[in-house]
Amino acid sequence: MTTTKLKPAxxxxxxxxxxxxxxxxxxxxxxxxxxxxxxxxxxTELGFPTPKLEDWIYCxxxxxxxxxxxxxxxxxxxxTAKQLAPFAFPGWTGxxxxxxxxxxxxxxxVLPAPxxxxxxxxxxxxxATGDQQVQAQLAHHAGLDASGFSALNTAFIADGAFIxxxxxAVAAExxxxxxxxxxxxxxxxxxxxxxxxxxxxxxAKVVEHYVSLGGAAHFTNAITExxxxxxxxxxxxxxxxxxxxxxxxxxxxxTLARDSRFLSHSISTGARLARHNINLVMTGQGVDxxxxxxxxxxGKQLVDHHTVADHAQPHCGSHEFYHGILGGSSRGVFNGKIxxxxxxxxxxxxxxxxxxxxxxTATVNAKPQLEILADDVKCTHGATVGQMNDDALFYCxxxxxxxxxxxxxxxxxxxxxxxxxxxxxxxxEHLEQVLWGRLEELIEKK
Amino acid sequence: xxxxxxxxKNLSGGINGKQIxxxxxxxxxxxxxxxxxxxxxxxxxxxxxxxxxRKGYDVTGGSVTYAGKDLIELPPEDRAREGxxxxxxxxxxxxxxxNTYFLRxxxxxxxxxxxxxxxxxxxxxxxxxxxxxxxELPEGMLKRSVNEGFSGGEKKRNEIFQMAVLDPKxxxxxxxxxxxxxxxxxxxxxxVNKLKRPDNATIVITHYQRLLNYIVPDFVHVLxxxxxxxxxxxxxxxxxxxxxxDWLIGKNGK
Numbered sequence: 001m002t003t004t005k006l007k008p009a010x011x012x013x014x015x016x017x018x019x020x021x022x023x024x025x026x027x028x029x030x031x032x033x034x035x036x037x038x039x040x041x042x043x044t045e046l047g048f049p050t051p052k053l054e055d056w057i058y059c060x061x062x063x064x065x066x067x068x069x070x071x072x073x074x075x076x077x078x079x080t081a082k083q084l085a086p087f088a089f090p091g092w093t094g095x096x097x098x099x100x101x102x103x104x105x106x107x108x109x110v111l112p113a114p115x116x117x118x119x120x121x122x123x124x125x126x127x128a129t130g131d132q133q134v135q136a137q138l139a140h141h142a143g144l145d146a147s148g149f150s151a152l153n154t155a156f157i158a159d160g161a162f163i164x165x166x167x168x169a170v171a172a173e174x175x176x177x178x179x180x181x182x183x184x185x186x187x188x189x190x191x192x193x194x195x196x197x198x199x200x201x202x203x204a205k206v207v208e209h210y211v212s213l214g215g216a217a218h219f220t221n222a223i224t225e226x227x228x229x230x231x232x233x234x235x236x237x238x239x240x241x242x243x244x245x246x247x248x249x250x251x252x253x254x255t256l257a258r259d260s261r262f263l264s265h266s267i268s269t270g271a272r273l274a275r276h277n278i279n280l281v282m283t284g285q286g287v288d289x290x291x292x293x294x295x296x297x298x299g300k301q302l303v304d305h306h307t308v309a310d311h312a313q314p315h316c317g318s319h320e321f322y323h324g325i326l327g328g329s330s331r332g333v334f335n336g337k338i339x340x341x342x343x344x345x346x347x348x349x350x351x352x353x354x355x356x357x358x359x360x361t362a363t364v365n366a367k368p369q370l371e372i373l374a375d376d377v378k379c380t381h382g383a384t385v386g387q388m389n390d391d392a393l394f395y396c397x398x399x400x401x402x403x404x405x406x407x408x409x410x411x412x413x414x415x416x417x418x419x420x421x422x423x424x425x426x427x428x429e430h431l432e433q434v435l436w437g438r439l440e441e442l443i444e445k446k
Numbered sequence: 447x448x449x450x451x452x453x454x455k456n457l458s459g460g461i462n463g464k465q466i467x468x469x470x471x472x473x474x475x476x477x478x479x480x481x482x483x484x485x486x487x488x489x490x491x492x493x494x495x496x497x498x499x500r501k502g503y504d505v506t507g508g509s510v511t512y513a514g515k516d517l518i519e520l521p522p523e524d525r526a527r528e529g530x531x532x533x534x535x536x537x538x539x540x541x542x543x544x545n546t547y548f549l550r551x552x553x554x555x556x557x558x559x560x561x562x563x564x565x566x567x568x569x570x571x572x573x574x575x576x577x578x579x580x581x582e583l584p585e586g587m588l589k590r591s592v593n594e595g596f597s598g599g600e601k602k603r604n605e606i607f608q609m610a611v612l613d614p615k616x617x618x619x620x621x622x623x624x625x626x627x628x629x630x631x632x633x634x635x636x637x638v639n640k641l642k643r644p645d646n647a648t649i650v651i652t653h654y655q656r657l658l659n660y661i662v663p664d665f666v667h668v669l670x671x672x673x674x675x676x677x678x679x680x681x682x683x684x685x686x687x688x689x690x691x692d693w694l695i696g697k698n699g700k
Contacts, residue, residue, distance in 0.1 A: 390501065395538035397522035398498050398531075399552035399608065400559070406523075409551070413542030413591075420542070 012047045012148070015069050019043055019155040022071065026158060028127060035139055039154030046148040055147075058333040058365050059275055059304045064247040067219055071156055071189045072101035076182035079213065081108055087178055087211050089426035094173030095120055100180050102190030102220075103159045117169030117202075119162065123193060126162040133164045133197050141225040142253035146277070149249045153191045153223045160192040160222075165202035167229070174205035174235075174424045179222070181242065183214030194224040198232040200257075205235040207427055210250075212243035212270070219247045226254035228262050230284065235263040237422055241434055242270035244299060251277040258284025258313075265422050266293040267431060268303050269438045279308040282316040282344075291320040294418035296435060298327035298358075298442045308337045309351075311344040314374075318348075323418050324355040325411060326362035327442035337369040340377050347377040355385040356414055358442055411439055448475050451616055451647050452497075452517070456508035458672070459496050466492045468672035469508065474616065477644040481658055481683060482651045484669035485691050490651045491535060493669070494620040498532040499525050513615065526552070527559035529615030533605040533622050540592040545604070546574060548592045549611055556612060577610040581637045598625035606637045613641075618649045623657035635660030655687035670695055 023036035048065045049056040079100050088096075095112035097120070098105045104122035112120050119131070126134050144154045161177045179192055198204055210220060220242065228234050234254075242248055248271040256262050268274050280289050295303040309318035324332040338349045355364040368381035388410055396406035415435055422428050450473040460466035466489045474480050484490050495503045497510065499522035510517040513528055520528070540548065546567075553573075554564040565573070574588065581603050593601050602622055609617050619638070623631055638648065638661050650661055658666070658680065666682040667674045668691070676682065676694050686694075 389538075391538045392540050394498075394500050394522065395534065395540070396548075396552075398526055398534075399548070399612070400523050400526035400555035401551060402523050402555070403521070405551075405555075409543060409548075410540065413540060416542040 012043070012065070015065075015152060016040070016044060018069060018071055019152060023155050029130075029135070031135055032127065032157065036155050036157055039144055039151045039157070042144045042151035043148055043155055046145065046151055048148045055306060055335070058331070059273070059302065061249070061273070061275075064219060064249070064273065067217055067247065068187050069189055069219075070187060071191060072103060075100040075103040075105045079105065079108065079180060079182050083213055084108060084178065084180065087209065089176060089430045092176065092426050094175060096176040096178060097122060097161055098178045098180060099159065099161070099190075099192055100182050101188050102179070102192040112173065115169075115172055117166030118171050119164040120171070120175055121162050122159055123162045123195060124159040131162070131164065134162065134195065137197050137225065137227050138193075138195055139225070141227060141255050142223050142251055146251065149221050150223060150251060153193060153221050156191040157193045160194040162195050163204065163206060164197045165199050165204055165232070167199040167201060169199065169202045171204035174207060174427070177206065177208045179208070179210045179220065181212040181214070181218045181220065181246065184216065187217045187219065189219045189221065191221045194222070196224065196226045196234065196236070198226070198228050198234050200229040201231040202229065203233040205424055206237070207424065208236070208238040210240045210242050210248060210270070212246055215243050215245065217245040217247070217272070218242075220250065222250040224250070224252045226252065226262070228254060228256045228260040230257045231259045232257070233261045235423060237265040237424065237427055238267070238276070239427075239431060240268045240270050240274055240276075244270065244272055244301065246271040248274040250275070251279070254280045256280060256282045256284070256287045256289060259286040260284070261287070262289040263423075264289070264291045265418075266305065267419070267435075268295040268305075269297065269434065271301065271303070273302045275304045275306070277306045279310070280318065281310040281312060282318070283312055285313045285315045287313070287316040289316075289318050290421070291318070291322075292418055292421045293322040294324075294415055295332060296325040296415060296438050296442065297330040297332065299330060300328065301330045302333070303330070304333035306335045306337075308339065309349055311338070311340045311347045311349060314343060314345045314347065316344065316347060318350070320351040321418060321421070322353045323414055324353075324364060325358065325415060325439065325442065326355065326364060327358040329359070329361040331362070332364040332366075334364070334366045334383070335369060336367070336381070337371070338379055338381070340372040340374050340379065342373040344374045345376045347374060347379065349377070349379045351381040353383040354414075356411065357385065357387055358411070408439075408443060411443060412436065415439065448477075450475050450511075451513060453511045454508070455510075457496070457505065457510060458507040459503065459505040460492065462502050463504070465506065466672050467496065470672070470674055472667065472674060474647045474649060476647055478665065479642070479648045479650065479661060479663045481663035481666045482649060482669050482674075483653070483655070483666060483683065483686060485695075486653065488669045489672045490653075490669055491620055494532055494618050494651055497618060498522055498530065523555070527556050531609050531612055531614035531617045533609060533617065533619045535621040535624060537593045537601040537605050539594045541594045543592050545590055545592050546571070546588045549574065549608060552608070553611060574611060577607060580610055580640055581607045582633050583607055599627065599630035602626055602634055603630065603637075606634050610637065610641055614646065616647050616649070618651065620651045621653060622650070623652055623654060631657065632660060655683045658683045668694055
């Protein structure tokens with residue numbers, strides 16, 4: 001394998017200068033200014049990850065670092081509601097918060113009717129009003145030093161979504177967070193920072209949706225922190241359908257308290273390079289969480305999922321299902337870590353990763369990574385990589401379906417298994433439309 | 447006497463170059479039920495797969511004429527569209543494909559092939575519900591994925607349910623009785639019997655005589671080492687049950 005030698009100082013110089021300038025000048029309370037400066041410090045030390053690091057071995061981010069770094073200072077006023085029409089979920093009646101280049105665009109957004117105990121706004125607004133939850137929770141879940149990207153995002157904290165639920169509050173409708181990269185010749189960089197705080201026994205469904213309006217390369221470096229309180233129930237669906245020149249690096253970091261439920265979906269079809277870190281930490285007993293994922297890529301796309309189910313407490317269940325569909329010369333990476341700490345007895349962890357290769361030139365690296373320090377646990381994992389199932393193909397044909405139709409049906413079915421776990425119907429409908437289109441392309445171009 | 451629906455002449459073939467069928471001769475006319483019996487490894491399932499057109503199962507000699515056409519030349523889907531149906535010994539699970547959706551897609555492919563209009567979801571449901579009664583199937587099964595998580599008995603019933611909906615001219619039932627308890631066996635067999643008409647035919651491939659108490663064959667053939675070594679009426683099955691296969695194999699042994 002080839003390793004690319006990055007000289008951290010040289011490559012990060014422009015990024016570092018921009019981060020320092022921003023951290024030194026951006027407004028905000030003192031704690032936030034300190035946080036940003038800490039981000040700069042960590043970024044100085046870490047630089048960008050190189051393929052020499054185990055977590056980045058199959059994910060060479062050198063092209064990201066070579067892209068012109070233009071952190072957006074604010075929203076792009078040129079974006080119109082009409083341009084966003086393709087990204088609306090059919091029949092959606094709930095709130096939609098739109099972020100352009102990482103900054104809240106109020107004129108494009110639909111905020112919900114006020115609801116007691118439910119705050120749905122943008123981070124900049126919450127900071128302006130001095131919402132106590134922001135200081136109490138922001139950067140308390142995701143480590144600044146997880147990677148250079150996390151540090152960089154932290155140095156640039158300015159805006160993103162902020163959702164906060166008081167104990168027992170139930171968000172009336174699912175919430176659509178739409179992150180739009182504005183069109184333009186110059187590559188732009190968006191670094192949204194999202195925070196979801198669900199109080200005890202509260203409940204919400206949130207959809208994080210990343211799209212591009214133009215075809216030019218751009219860079220999204222996002223972090224979403226989720227705090228799920230005792231007995232709370234959060235469903236989080238992320239759908240990344242950025243353009244095929246884009247670079248998308250993102251972390252979802254969730255802390256799950258006693259008896260909470262967390263349902264995570266990650267659907268990734270877009271971007272030239274997409275890296276998704278999804279880390280769930282179970283800090284109380286009786287947590288039940290699901291990690292559900294689907295990637296469908298082609299051409300020269302690279303999609304990399306690194307997931308962590310950290311069983312820090314006993315009696316928790318984690319169930320992970322990832323499906324990959326790969327055409328062209330695309331590459332998929334799935335690294336699923338299950339960490340069962342010493343006292344986490346009666347852990348029930350299940351992980352399945354299945355990959356369907358549509359061509360001989362597509363590749364997948366699927367790796368379960370189990371670290372089990374307790375002795376009374378149930379952990380299962382399985383990873384498969386392969387071509388279409390001949391038995392199923394033949395079965396379909398003996399019922400009268402033509403070979404091409406049978407292949408199409410089975411490929412769609414493989415995707416549906418994942419999509420069907422999303423409980424928000426308009427999201428499923430949108431996904432099906434986009435995915436089916438994408439799958440048709442992949443099947444035809446094979 | 448009517449013309450044969452399928453006429454197998456001196457058929458030989460096998461899997462990936464390995465010769466398994468060594469000259470099979472069999473004619474089945476509309477209205478007839480034929481049973482093919484034989485010990486394990488005699489080539490029963492291979493015959494089913496060769497007739498259905500499975501990849502890797504090659505014909506090396508002989509011919510199969512089905513409804514006036516050269517069957518071997520047709521891809522599996524065209525055989526199905528021409529009314530040939532194979533009920534699998536091990537029905538395949540297809541997660542993510544709704545049972546009703548799957549069956550409607552198959553049904554409409556066959557209608558298109560016959561130049562008929564496709565049936566919409568509402569009309570299809572009416573057809574399906576009618577046929578479900580035949581197999582005493584719970585309606586919940588329609589909403590599930592094809593065969594996924596079905597018990598052995600449910601899978602076999604689902605095969606016969608598909609057969610009921612697709613209404614084939616020639617059905618080949620491959621070990622449909624294996625893995626069924628006596629109640630499920632009775633339901634499946636009654637379903638097959640109700641579908642019997644003067645213009646269709648059935649080939650029942652089985653290891654045991656038991657199924658033939660319920661689906662009474664007009665002809666019984668014994669397959670051994672790739673050849674039909676004995677043919678007779680339904681009494682032959684009883685004789686086999688009593689004496690086993692050894693007395694026949696002895697006569698025809700290698």
